[in-house]
Amino acid sequence: MARHTVEFANAIIRTDDKELIDLFSPTIWPALTDNTLRRTHGDSAFFINECKGLTIQHNNKEYQAITARFIKTTKLKRAQYYNESEGLIADPQILDSAPSAVFLLILNNHKLIYLHETAHAPPLSQLEKTLSWLIKTTTQKIIHREYTARRPKKDKISLRKLQAENPQPDVHIIPIPHEGSISEFVELFEKIKSVEVRLIRPNSEIDINPFFGMARQEQERIKSKQTTITQKSPDGLSASGTKNYLAAASKQANARVSVTGTNEAGKKISGDNEKFSIKTYISTIPTGLVSIAKKLFMEFENLTNGHPIEKPPHATAIDTQAQRIAQTNNWQTVRIEEDDSASSD
Known part of the structure; x- marks a missing residue:
């Protein structure tokens, strides 16, 4: 039976004076939900798909989180294959492939849970690079849109000043040890x-x-x-x-x-x-993205209860911001019980 690796990381996205929760609405959420954005590298492309916002209720506490698939599209190439009777046979072929991972990012404590959904799923390092590229591209779009809108008006602003007002955030996805x-x-x-x-x-x-x-x-x-x-x-x-x-x-x-x-x-x-880094393994992946997210949340909770992962205390100000984000975007509310078996969406 196949085992699927689950990794745990800390997501740090910040500028000099703003951090993940401050940057979420203006930059991060638009970057993750723009389905036209693809980061390319050679024959491969990396992108976020099916991004959803969730309010998770568990043990009389509430958490705001986003979940999505992280997909790598690529081409598998072969030049030949082996046959017992004929030996090596030249047979060039190209096959489209799309290995994927699923992640859950909890806004309240910026912890990221990462499931290798298929064999050869893109590693965490590729998610970090892709998030950085998506946010950078979205920031540039915001700057260009503002510059274009204000250029013919009396309150026009220089491109340099807009860039200073909208600095590129640093993105770090650091595995938890x-x-x-x-x-x-x-x-x-x-x-x-x-x-x-x-x-x-x-x-x-x-x-x-x-x-x-x-x-x-x-x-x-x-x-x-x-x-x-x-x-x-x-x-x-x-x-x-x-x-x-x-x-x-x-x-x-x-x-x-x-x-x-x-x-x-x-x-x-x-x-x-x-x-x-800390890793766990699951043998069966639930059906549906929300059900997978619930499963990943409980993988994280089980590790914090056993203390391999130290859960930071809730910051009231961040909780309030996260709740406002969820309400504004009408995120789905899901309840997780201790014995939740994570059924399909």
């Missing part, structure tokens, strides 16, 4: 030569670890666009210390971490957040 996987990964090293932590400006979230919290405060104080903390030793860093350091740095998925070193054979090895 698993401490057990961090430990297993570090054990692969005979010598750890360096550990690098690149702090990403988060959404509304307070750093639990005081060291990284202070580093972020300094980052904000001096208006740093990028802060990287590097630990190195030619003699090799402590394995146990590295495990604790990586766990602290990556726990809230607000930093990109990388480790380099050598294994027992002296071969260089390295890894980043994706090497030790």
